[in-house]
Amino acid sequence: MAALQLELFNKERGELKEQLDLCASQQTSLLEERDELKKKLDDFIYYSQQQWVYLGGSFYYISSNKRTWQQSRDYCLQKRADLIIVNSKEEQTLTRQWQDNMWIGLTDREKEGTWKWVDGTPLITSYWGINEPNSFGNREEDCGEVRLHKFENNWNDESCDVQRVWICEKKLPQ
Incomplete structure (x- = not known):
């Protein structure tokens, strides 16, 4: 019984690690997208203020x-x-x-x-x-x-x- 619980625990832990890795990857992508959008906005504000x-x-x-x-x-x-x-x-x-x-x-x-x-x-x-x-x-x-x-x-x-x-x-x- 304990061996079965340990196997289920390890399986669940593996699934949770995969989800965590996926979330970390998505977070990295979202941070990169945010930074790119911020740069676009900064450029837009800069050139607008310079009368372009x-x-x-x-x-x-x-x-x-x-x-x-x-x-x-x-x-x-x-x-x-x-x-x-x-x-x-x-x-x-x-x-x-x-x-x-x-x-x-x-x-x-x-x-x-x-x-x-x-x-x-x-x-x-x-x-x-x-x-x-x-x-x-x-x-x-x-x-x-x-x-x-x-x-x-x-x-x-x-x-x-x-x-x-x-x-x-x-x-x-x-």
């Missing part, structure tokens, strides 16, 4: 002063963002709301004629203006800008040393 514009999962900062393309990108990187990667019609529409020529995160500095975004992805959908990109007058025009804001297709290649306003994008994690 929220649209479709990203925050955008539109500068009021002018810098070169690289200086603009450096500013964005300091803010844990980067120059905008225009990968939707909504983002292209956003860039057209301002009247100044504006840097975007597009360049062919690495290889002439091979346009890439700042994250290294190749350009697929584009909004180049008529006869652009063209390296006008045999100038080195390796950086992308938005200009002629009344037209949807308004991108231009420009010398990276020209000073423009710019737009940063901070993608929030999904």
